[in-house]
Amino acid sequence: MSRRFFAALPLALALTLTGAVAPAFAHTGIEGTVPADGETLTVLPDYFSVTASEELNDITGEGEGFALHIIGPDGARLDTGEVIIEGRVASTPAVVDEPGTYTFAYQVVGEDGHPVAGETTFVWAPDGVDSGTNAADAPATSPGSAPDWLIITGIVLAVMVVIAIIILLVIVSRRRSAR
Secondary structure, X not given: OOHHHHHHHHHHHHXXXXXXXXXXHHOOOEEEEEOXXXXXXXXXXXXXXXXXXXXXXXXXXXXXXXXXXXXXXXXXXXXXXXXXXXXXXXXXXOOOOOOEEEEEEEEEEEOOXXXXXXXXXXXXXXXXXXXXXXXXHOOOXXXXXXXXXXXXXXXXXXXXXXXXXXXXXXXXXXXXXXX
């Protein structure tokens, strides 16, 4: 084979792999929740919701694969189990009990088919009632899609190492055959 072929091989592999890996960067992210993490609610909204960065993938039209849970201060689930999907938003009727710190946990499925899970913590303190808690005292949480960039970076680095090994093997075999 010609030297031009071997010179162009790494570029061709890099372009091919870049095109194959690029769609992985399109994973769904979470743009916001109601209530927001750390928020203190004095008035209850009609619905708690999660807004994604792209359309949600509700294949059956019944919210299968989606979960929106409201967990009270005592650790008991209070949600109705109803999940409403409308475009980029998944919502459930807002249900709370006594004042205190609550968790709103979610799992939604993006248009790309990948689930995104996370949770937010909020304080329910209806007007005139002291909840005795502060959302800042609750454990910090982060959206479930945060590690995606780390996984993608690891895959890209692994592919680059494989390409480098292939190039080195080709160079070594060419030098041996030239002798």
